[in-house]
Amino acid sequence: MRLLDIFRLRSPRPKGSSAIAKERLQILVAHDRTERNRPSYLPKLQRELLEVIRKYADVDVSAVSVNYEQEDSREVLELNIVLPEIIAAVNKRV
Amino acid sequence: MARIIVITSGKGGVGKTTTSASLAMGLAQRGNRTAVVDFDVGLRNLDLIMGCERRVVYDFVNVINDEANLNQALIRDRRCDDLYVLPASQTRDKEALTKEGVGKVLEELAQTFEYIVCDSPAGIEHGATMAMYYADDAVVVTNPEVSSVRDSDRMLGILASKSRRAETNAEPIHEYLLLTRYSPERVARGEMLGVEDVQEILSLDLLGVIPESKSVLNASNSGVPVLLDPESEAGQAYSDMVARYLGEQLPHRFLEARKRGFFSRLFRE
Numbered sequence: 001m002r003l004l005d006i007f008r009l010r011s012p013r014p015k016g017s018s019a020i021a022k023e024r025l026q027i028l029v030a031h032d033r034t035e036r037n038r039p040s041y042l043p044k045l046q047r048e049l050l051e052v053i054r055k056y057a058d059v060d061v062s063a064v065s066v067n068y069e070q071e072d073s074r075e076v077l078e079l080n081i082v083l084p085e086i087i088a089a090v091n092k093r094v
Numbered sequence: 095m096a097r098i099i100v101i102t103s104g105k106g107g108v109g110k111t112t113t114s115a116s117l118a119m120g121l122a123q124r125g126n127r128t129a130v131v132d133f134d135v136g137l138r139n140l141d142l143i144m145g146c147e148r149r150v151v152y153d154f155v156n157v158i159n160d161e162a163n164l165n166q167a168l169i170r171d172r173r174c175d176d177l178y179v180l181p182a183s184q185t186r187d188k189e190a191l192t193k194e195g196v197g198k199v200l201e202e203l204a205q206t207f208e209y210i211v212c213d214s215p216a217g218i219e220h221g222a223t224m225a226m227y228y229a230d231d232a233v234v235v236t237n238p239e240v241s242s243v244r245d246s247d248r249m250l251g252i253l254a255s256k257s258r259r260a261e262t263n264a265e266p267i268h269e270y271l272l273l274t275r276y277s278p279e280r281v282a283r284g285e286m287l288g289v290e291d292v293q294e295i296l297s298l299d300l301l302g303v304i305p306e307s308k309s310v311l312n313a314s315n316s317g318v319p320v321l322l323d324p325e326s327e328a329g330q331a332y333s334d335m336v337a338r339y340l341g342e343q344l345p346h347r348f349l350e351a352r353k354r355g356f357f358s359r360l361f362r363e
């Protein structure tokens with residue numbers, strides 16, 4: 001086997017798993033970092049919003065989602081509230 | 095002013111204690127009064143790696159609780175007069191290290207030592223946050239492997255937000271990357287993340303690359319920091335690391351796969 005390997009050395013090396021590891025890490029670490037930079041009040045905001053909405057409509061826990069994004073010079077807080085019976089979602093940008 | 099250095103990682107078993115022992119020994123050998131402190135409450139190990147386990151009388155928690163004074167708990171290294179070890183407690187009470195208690199002991203150490211090396215436990219819980227809280231510098235020990243790199247990045251987030259320097263808006267902790275258990279052969283075969291890959295992801299000041307080496311186990315078996323083994327590549331890489339930490343500019347060694355001879359390549363199984 002080894003004798004043959006020597007001749008194979010000239011052909012391009014197959015990409016090892018380290019390339020995949022690097023790619024996955026880059027995505028993961030970028031995700032972790034945006035997660036870290038979110039304001040810490042987001043979960044509380046989401047809980048309290050849900051409480052308020054529940055006074056008026058019978059919504060599910062998953063009905064409210066709060067999304068935070070940081071762009072170059074501005075921060076966008078996106079609230080997505082799905083009301084029952086109504087198929088349409090209310091999309092508000094604050 | 096003493097410099098407080100935390101050796102941290104997030105992930106367990108990556109080489110923090112090995113690194114703490116060698117960094118402390120290297121600093122002390124160069125004439126700096128150095129104390130190395132084991133923060134791994136309940137899993138005391140540094141004393142074993144330093145070879146002073148039979149001389150432990152009092153520990154870190156005893157000093158915090160005023161059951162012993164610092165001089166009674168510190169163990170002077172038999173090989174180097176400028177090196178002292180403060181062992182961890184074997185108590186199972188993980189909360190035994192309080193922020194005030196740790197602060198008090200470090201402050202007292204800072205009066206007589208130039209460098210205080212803090213060997214952090216694994217994880218990102220109480221023990222690890224206590225070890226890094228007062229740090230001026232952090233050595234983030236990382237293996238070239240996905241979970242270790244990810245945990246190192248999470249630790250960077252904690253260093254930047256939960257340390258005393260962060261809380262008081264002081265100059266941030268200086269963070270260094272130390273890549274350990276590096277195997278150039280496996281990197282060359284594309285099986286292991288290379289030093290550039292890890293650097294690209296974490297973008298930290300590279301303090302050193304420590305090769306995977308059998309001599310590390312030998313050293314820990316005999317209770318001698320591997321830096322004292324001049325034959326060992328890991329030991330030499332640790333010496334370079336200490337010199338770099340002290341400001342010397344040294345090229346990184348042991349990054350290239352060793353060339354195999356024609357015959358060893360032919361006959362490898």
Ligand SMILES: Nc1ncnc2c1ncn2[C@@H]1O[C@H](COP(=O)(O)OP(=O)(O)OP(=O)(O)O)[C@@H](O)[C@H]1O
Nearest residue numbers: 106107108109110111112216275305306307310311
């Ligand atoms: N460069 C190396 N080459 C070979 N083995 C190593 C190397 N560095 C560390 N090791 C081995 O890895 C194991 C873990 O090392 P060490 O105890 O220093 O890690 P740690 O990060 O302190 O672990 P813990 O998180 O449990 O405190 C030990 O068996 C040690 O001998």
Ligand SMILES: [Mg+2]
Nearest residue numbers: 110111134139
């Ligand atoms: Mg350890």
